[in-house]
Amino acid sequence: MKHLQISPAWFFTDGQGEQLDPRLFALLRAVHKQNKLTQAAEACGFSYRHAWNMLQHWEEFFGTPLIEKQRGRGSRLSPLGEKLLWAEQRVAARLEPQLESLSSEINLEIAHLLEGNKPVLRLHASHGYAVALLPKHMGELPLDLQYCSPADALSALARNACDIAGFHLPIGTAQALNREYRKRLKPRNHQIIQFITRRQGLMVQAGNPLGVKGLADLAEIDLRFINRQTNSGTRSLLDALLKEADVSSVKIKGFEQVEFTHSAVAAYIAANMADVGFGVEAAARQFGLDFIPLARERYVMACHKQLLNDPKFQVFLNIIRGEEFRKAVRLLPGYSGDDCGLVSTVDETFKAREISIYEA
Known part of the structure; x- marks a missing residue:
């Protein structure tokens, strides 16, 4: 299958409209x-x-x-060379989810025109490095991948606007967040597909020049913070962790400044526009930053039970269970795909000791 990929282009104008060579x-x-x-x-x-x-x-x-x-x-x-490089990386990182979602829609329209109406698997999911791997491994399976917040993904599943909804569950912490997700799922109607586990934490400039050790330092040290947008799953996790640690966000300089992806946060710090951000380890390593782990979480996917017998879903399961996809996940720092493709019930997922919402 031929796939269209959309990338941002740069234009610098000198009166003649000359385009910067990418x-x-x-x-x-x-x-x-x-x-x-x-x-x-x-x-x-x-x-x-x-x-x-x-x-x-x-x-x-x-x-x-x-x-x-x-x-x-x-x-x-030079200083200008650095600014151009980091600007290019920030633009790409910020627009990545929207461009990937748009390219998914356009590719499906082209495929329908050239090949007819093949069954399409609709996935609404919180953006992440492992999810972004999926289109590259789907082969002949048409995948309509739309990025959105975990809450919006689960809402789409509830009204049958998607087949699968991706969201992430903190392990051993932030259980109030897990309870909110649990309320949106019905054990009689839904099943859970285990996807990956990943580490989230503080991304700091290389060498950690400010000596940041944990969340308390965000309020106590004079530093510049870059945040995620309020409806993202990562922002919800950070808010929950700050509440557990009794750290007031009002005291964190730059808490109101936001970016829209993990990589955009990392690029912002790498460009020396902030000192600290919160996100996945893979983003920190991609931009040469240091990483302070604070939480582990399972990224899971929910679907309606009747989807389990759908041929296109079986193809999807075989792909994410396969060694080729798992190998790609293992190459992402802080990621693991050991349980990728394991199907469980809602109760089994939320009663698992590591993410249990039932323990005192």
Whole structure:
């Protein structure tokens, strides 16, 4: 199957409407990682001359260097080079859920036109690194993946607007949050598919220069915090953890500043626009940040019982139970897919000791 992928494009206007070459960002990323232009060019598949000419062209365009040569230490990005790189990564990270949802809709429309109306599996889910892997592994199974908050996903399931709803359950903490999700599910009507487990915590700048150790430091240290939007599952988890730790969000500088994905929070910190954020470990590692684990959670999916016998659902289960998908999950820092594809009842899921809402 052919898949359309939507990516943001950059336009810098100099009166002639010249478009910034997107390959420049790949080169800037490689210079940032390799610290040598020769190795950066090789990593991008460019000749050294081509890479050098590209940099010269855009340095003339902006009127300032994009890289700085260091005697005996290779090259590093200039302040403008760093700003361009982090801006590109912030834009991509912030728009990722919307673009993926839109591309899913368009791909399905194209598939219907070319191949007819095949059965489609509709998944509404909270955005995350493991969920984002699904479209790449579905093969011939048409997947309509729409990102939304856990509450909205479960509401969509209740009104039959989706087949599967993805949400996450904290392990051993924030049980009030689990109780809220439990109220939305009916044991006689629903089943739970185990998906992955992941670690959430504080993302801090490399080396943790402020010495942040836990949630209390967010209110006690003079730092800049970057938050998630109020309706996200990760924000709900953070709010619950702060309440358990008796930490007032009013005392956290920047608590009202929000981004819309884990990677967008990490990119914001990597760009030195904030000191600390809350999210998954995979995002922190992606942007070279340090990570302080605070919670583990199970990412699960709910469906109506009658879906269990649907052929397209069986295909979906076989894919997420397969070694290829589990291997991809294992490559994500802080993620585990050991129980991926295990089907259980609502009561079995919520009575499990690690997420039990029944214990005192």
